Amino acid sequence: MEYQKITATLNSELKQKYQDIEEMQILKENLRKFKLDANLKQIKQEKVTKLCEKIKDADSNRTTKKKYESVLKEIRECDLSKSLQEIANTIIDCQLHQSNVKFFVELCTVLNSYEEFTNILLQTALKHIKLLEKKGGNYENEDKRAQKRKNLLRLFGELHQLIIQNDQFAEILRMLLPTGQPLDYLLINIQVMTNFMNHFGYEYFGYHKYETRKDLIDNPDLEKIFRDKKHNKTIKTILNEYITYIEKMLIDLYNQIQKLTENQSDQSDNQKIKELKDNFIKLKDNYRIIKDCVGDFNPQNTDQDNEILNLNGRDFQQTNSDDTDCFLEDERKLYCQLITINNPPDSNQVTLQQNQKQKDCSSIEIVDQMALEFVNTKQNRKKLLEELQNFKQNYTIVIPYQCRLFATLCKYYKEFEEEVIKSFLEQYRQIKSSDYIERKSRYLRYLCELTKFKILKQDIILDILAQLLEDLIGQNVELIALILNNCGRFLKYSGESCKKFEYLLTQLDKQRKLKPLGQNHDSIFTQALLSFDRQAKPKKEKTQLQKFIKFIIFDQLDNFNSAFESMEKLPLNDQNCKQYLIKQLFKISIKGRYSSLSLVACLLAALKEKYPDITGQVVDCLLDEILCGLEDNNINKRQRRITITKMIGELYTYNIIDKELLFKLLYLIIEFGHASDISQTEQDLIDPPEDSFRINQVIGLVESVREYHKQLKSDLLKFLVQFQRYVLSKRYLPQIVEFSLLDLYEIIDPRLARIKTINQAEQIFQSNNIEEALSRLPDQNAQLQVIDKKLIEDQKEIELQIKLEQELDLQYQQQMKESQMENQIKKNFNQNKKHVQIKGAGDVKVITKVEVQNNKKINQVPNKYVGFSQ
Numbered sequence: 001m002e003y004q005k006i007t008a009t010l011n012s013e014l015k016q017k018y019q020d021i022e023e024m025q026i027l028k029e030n031l032r033k034f035k036l037d038a039n040l041k042q043i044k045q046e047k048v049t050k051l052c053e054k055i056k057d058a059d060s061n062r063t064t065k066k067k068y069e070s071v072l073k074e075i076r077e078c079d080l081s082k083s084l085q086e087i088a089n090t091i092i093d094c095q096l097h098q099s100n101v102k103f104f105v106e107l108c109t110v111l112n113s114y115e116e117f118t119n120i121l122l123q124t125a126l127k128h129i130k131l132l133e134k135k136g137g138n139y140e141n142e143d144k145r146a147q148k149r150k151n152l153l154r155l156f157g158e159l160h161q162l163i164i165q166n167d168q169f170a171e172i173l174r175m176l177l178p179t180g181q182p183l184d185y186l187l188i189n190i191q192v193m194t195n196f197m198n199h200f201g202y203e204y205f206g207y208h209k210y211e212t213r214k215d216l217i218d219n220p221d222l223e224k225i226f227r228d229k230k231h232n233k234t235i236k237t238i239l240n241e242y243i244t245y246i247e248k249m250l251i252d253l254y255n256q257i258q259k260l261t262e263n264q265s266d267q268s269d270n271q272k273i274k275e276l277k278d279n280f281i282k283l284k285d286n287y288r289i290i291k292d293c294v295g296d297f298n299p300q301n302t303d304q305d306n307e308i309l310n311l312n313g314r315d316f317q318q319t320n321s322d323d324t325d326c327f328l329e330d331e332r333k334l335y336c337q338l339i340t341i342n343n344p345p346d347s348n349q350v351t352l353q354q355n356q357k358q359k360d361c362s363s364i365e366i367v368d369q370m371a372l373e374f375v376n377t378k379q380n381r382k383k384l385l386e387e388l389q390n391f392k393q394n395y396t397i398v399i400p401y402q403c404r405l406f407a408t409l410c411k412y413y414k415e416f417e418e419e420v421i422k423s424f425l426e427q428y429r430q431i432k433s434s435d436y437i438e439r440k441s442r443y444l445r446y447l448c449e450l451t452k453f454k455i456l457k458q459d460i461i462l463d464i465l466a467q468l469l470e471d472l473i474g475q476n477v478e479l480i481a482l483i484l485n486n487c488g489r490f491l492k493y494s495g496e497s498c499k500k501f502e503y504l505l506t507q508l509d510k511q512r513k514l515k516p517l518g519q520n521h522d523s524i525f526t527q528a529l530l531s532f533d534r535q536a537k538p539k540k541e542k543t544q545l546q547k548f549i550k551f552i553i554f555d556q557l558d559n560f561n562s563a564f565e566s567m568e569k570l571p572l573n574d575q576n577c578k579q580y581l582i583k584q585l586f587k588i589s590i591k592g593r594y595s596s597l598s599l600v601a602c603l604l605a606a607l608k609e610k611y612p613d614i615t616g617q618v619v620d621c622l623l624d625e626i627l628c629g630l631e632d633n634n635i636n637k638r639q640r641r642i643t644i645t646k647m648i649g650e651l652y653t654y655n656i657i658d659k660e661l662l663f664k665l666l667y668l669i670i671e672f673g674h675a676s677d678i679s680q681t682e683q684d685l686i687d688p689p690e691d692s693f694r695i696n697q698v699i700g701l702v703e704s705v706r707e708y709h710k711q712l713k714s715d716l717l718k719f720l721v722q723f724q725r726y727v728l729s730k731r732y733l734p735q736i737v738e739f740s741l742l743d744l745y746e747i748i749d750p751r752l753a754r755i756k757t758i759n760q761a762e763q764i765f766q767s768n769n770i771e772e773a774l775s776r777l778p779d780q781n782a783q784l785q786v787i788d789k790k791l792i793e794d795q796k797e798i799e800l801q802i803k804l805e806q807e808l809d810l811q812y813q814q815q816m817k818e819s820q821m822e823n824q825i826k827k828n829f830n831q832n833k834k835h836v837q838i839k840g841a842g843d844v845k846v847i848t849k850v851e852v853q854n855n856k857k858i859n860q861v862p863n864k865y866v867g868f869s870q
Contacts, residue, residue, distance in 0.1 A: 027102055028162055031109040040079035048083045051075070052090045055107070065677055068103045075110055084117050088124045096151040105158045112163040122168055125152060129175045142188045149176050149192045157200045166234055173238050179245040186249055187279060190286045193242060197293035204236050207295025243294075246287055253280050285500055326490045327452075334400060335452055338408050339368045367401045371408040381416050385423050396442065400449050407453035421456055437475055441482055448486035458497040461487065465504055472511055477521045480508070484528035505529075545570075546580055553584045557599050564606055572611055582614055586621045589647045590640050597643070601650035608656060615656060622647060626665065630672045630694075633686070638693055645697050649704025659712065666701060666719055669694050670726040689731045696737065698723060699744050709748055716748060718765070724754065725761035 043051075054071050080087065096104060111117045129152065132145050153176050160169045177193055202208055208216065216222050257276045260269055327335055374380065410417035428443040447464070450456040465483050468476045491501040512525065542550075549570065556563045572578050588600055608615045622644055629641045648665060651657045673686030687694065702716070709716060727733070727741065745754070755761045 024102060024105070024158070027106060031106060031162065034109060034113070041077055043078040043080065043083075045083070047078075048080070048086060052086060055087070055090045056094060068100075072103075072106060072110065075107065080111070081114055081116075084111065084114060084120050085124070087111065088117070088121045091121070091155075092124050092128050092152070094151075095147075096154050101154065101158060104155060105162070108155075108159055109163055118163050118168075122164075122172075125156070125172065126175065128152070129172070146188045146191050149189070150195045152176065153192060153196050154199060157196060160235075170234050170238060173235060177238070177242045179242060183249065183253070183279060186246070187282055190246065190283065193246075194286045194289045194293075197239075197290050201290075201293030201295075204239060205294050207293075209292050209295075243290060246283065246290070250280070250283050250287060253283065281499065326493045328489075334364060334404060338404070338411060339371065341372060341408070341412050362398055362401060364401065364404065367405045368408070371405055374409060376409075376413045376416070381413075381419060385419065396445065399442075399445050403446065403449035403453055403455075406450065407455055410455055417455055420450070424450070425460070437478065441479060444479055444482055445486060448483060452487050452490050458491065458494065462491070462497055462500055462504065465501075469504060469507055469511065472515055472517065472521075474521065477517065477524060481524045481528040485531050488528065488531065545577060549577070549581055549584055553588050553600075557588075557596060557603070560599055560602065564603065567603070567607070572614075578611075578614065582617050582621075585614070585618050589618065589622060590625065590644055592643070594643070594646060597647050597650050598653075601647065601654045601656065604651070605654040605656055619651065619657060622651075623665070627668075627672075630669070631686075633691070633693075641693075641697065642700055645701045646704050649701050652705050653707065659715065662701075662705070663715055663719060666698060667722070669697050669701075670723060689729070692730060692733055692737050695727060695730075695733075695741070699740050702744060703747065706747055713748075720745075720748065721755065721761055721765045725758055725765070728755070728758050728761065 051071070051074060054067070054074075057067065091104065091108065094100075094104070108117075108121065128148075132148060152172070156164055156169055156172050160166075177189065181189070198209075202212075212222075253276060257273060257280065260273050260276070263269075374384075406416075406420050410420065424443055424446050428440065428447060431440040431443070444464070447456060447461060451458055451461045461483065465480065468480050468483075472480075488501075491497045508525075512522075516522075517525070548566075552563050552566050556566065570577060570581065572581070585600065585604065588596065592600065604615045604618060625644055626641065626648075629637060629644075648657070648662070652659075652662050674683055678686075705712070733741075755764065
């Protein structure tokens with residue numbers, strides 16, 4: 001109930017940030033009271049291995065909560081006293097991430113009911129740490145070793161004060177964070193320290209990070225979430241020793257770079273300086289994160305008391321190559337070629353008013369002349385700053401030239417540099433209302449230009465950018481775009497800030513995906529991101545060996561024997577040659593023709609005997625590409641995904657992958673994104689109900705292994721039941737897809753009946769014998785025959801109806817003709833009757849014409865006389 005009260009007033013971002021922390025605290029409190037039952041079931045060794053496999057499956061991000069609960073339920077009910085070593089090995093081998101940390105903490109605390117478990121877990125962990133120190137094995141790459149150290153330290157940090165004692169945890173800390181190591185080792189291992197301090201800095205030092213401190217100002221109830229404040233002195237001293245070790249290495253590295261810059265002579269010295277600068281920036285960024293977790297860093301405070309945080313790479317001499325990367329050709333003269341003031345004027349001289357010049361200072365010559373005429377007094381400096389700050393807002397074009405004036409003056413008058421930075425930063429931070437966005441953007445433009453002239457530290461503008469990225473509203477979007485447009489190129493290609501700036505850009509991309517912006521703001525961001533992109537670099541020239549490998553794979557592969565003979569001649573013991581070969585094999589697997597896929601699979605099968613790592617890495621790359629395609633669902637990459645599925649089928653035919661992996665992939669295609677813990681809206685986003693591409697993927701993969709359908713029949717029928725359930729979940733299927741489905745069923749088994757409902761598919765899938773359940777369904781051919789009979793009967797009825805309609809039409813036409821004849825006779829009779837006049841009893845006279853002309857008398861002109869006797 002307390003958790004709901006705390007998070008009820010929070011927004012969605014803060015709820016997501018602090019939800020995991022409090023859930024972990026509640027879980028630890030509940031686990032301290034846990035005890036196993038006295039009556040436990042005995043378990044066989046086979047079930048223990050299956051249980052370890054289930055724990056390994058918890059390593060993946062796609063594992064649901066139900067699977068976690070089923071594993072924990074099985075552990076609570078069974079007696080595992082004889083198999084604790086095997087379970088401890090699986091726990092140490094697994095990889096931790098944010099979604100499964102709670103599961104492993106609960107698993108270890110439940111197993112802690114056995115007295116021997118903690119010692120077994122510690123001994124296996126210590127053995128594993130010693131193996132990490134040696135090269136080779138499963139962790140040839142240093143990054144993988146660092147990742148494993150992160151996992152171990154995170155696990156034992158969560159278990160500390162729960163099942164792990166202080167002395168035991170201190171021993172693990174000293175082994176995972178050793179001091180006195182060389183610089184290369186420290187650069188990799190410092191990431192382990194930063195990760196640990198991000199999660200456990202408050203528990204051992206009692207101070208929150210800067211972001212948390214900001215959240216606590218607005219929401220003081222959040223302090224109730226952080227319950228454990230048991231600061232252990234021994235562990236705190238170990239962490240402080242490692243921090244002092246980092247500080248010492250930073251100072252030594254700084255002094256080493258300074259000496260080299262003062263005495264540099266050759267180009268080799270420049271390369272060494274560049275490498276040392278990169279290492280210095282990496283160490284300093286991680287050191288800042290650690291000091292933030294300790295509570296000793298505030299990005300808004302520019303005057304830090306810590307000397308090491310004030311160390312900056314801009315103090316070193318910059319080479320021309322850095323300037324060429326940071327600035328365009330038109331900008332180099334403005335930002336790089338500053339004038340020298342040999343004879344500055346005396347302070348006793350009187351300076352003229354320069355307002356009119358400042359309005360017109362839109363060129364480098366005028367600004368340089370102003371710098372030469374400037375007299376350095378406190379009054380003049382103050383007056384110049386006031387004039388520039390009160391300058392009209394319309395003159396934003398003049399800002400770079402004004403900052404050039406500052407840069408030339410700060411070069412010779414160091415007291416002026418502090419005044420400039422302090423005044424502009426204070427003015428920018430004072431403006432908080434959205435009503436003054438133009439004024440705030442103007443001061444931010446000054447700060448951007450000052451960073452380009454290397455007056456302002458790059459860390460300050462990066463911290464401003466990080467603060468703006470926390471909330472992407474309309475005002476912040478415009479300010480972020482302003483930073484990217486004005487000094488984005490400089491931050492991207494400067495050695496001091498490139499890595500942090502790239503990290504902030506990735507954060508920006510993530511927030512744009514999570515919070516879709518309007519069309520105007522989105523177009524602003526795209527234009528800003530395109531504004532600082534570097535021109536296209538020339539392609540690297542390939543070596544003769546690389547050209548030869550490409551020739552073998554893309555040109556010579558049609559003649560397989562000669563291609564394989566030339567492949568054997570390659571120096572595959574060389575790691576660079578092997579990696580390039582893997583890259584080209586993967587490239588032809590996703591971009592090659594269908595006809596060449598079988599040859600590529602045959603080549604991989606031939607290489608599998610001597611070089612299994614080559615085939616393994618190519619298969620891993622293909623499977624990763626399928627998984628990325630399911631996550632992204634990009635329409636432009638669908639042809640590539642179809643080729644990859646065809647390639648997987650070819651790999652199965654050449655015995656490179658087994659049946660288990662093939663069916664895991666088939667089930668993954670239809671089940672990815674449809675887990676029970678995912679909401680329906682998210683499922684529709686991952687796999688839209690109108691999209692039928694996954695059906696085409698399954699059809700392509702099953703058809704590519706059609707030669708082995710008899711061997712795979714039992715597993716294939718079981719899969720097809722689940723596949724038909726997936727097909728029935730779609731709202732609409734195109735006619736082409738329906739025809740291809742009918743062809744697929746006919747290839748597998750012509751007698752195979754189609755399932756009509758989802759419930760029917762679930763019942764068949766849960767049955768013990770699927771073939772019998774499918775045989776009970778009406779036969780597909782019988783159904784088609786019944787349908788054909790019905791169609792024939794319907795056609796006959798339609799033909800009879802057409803004949804009857806034709807006969808009725810003929811009868812109707814005859815009746816119409818007869819009625820027209822009768823009407824015509826009646827008309828003629830009536831007309832003749834009007835012109836007949838009876839004269840006497842027996843005489844008849846016919847009147848033919850009556851002529852009336854100009855009001856004359858009517859004259860009757862008889863033509864004929866017809867008479868008869870009575």
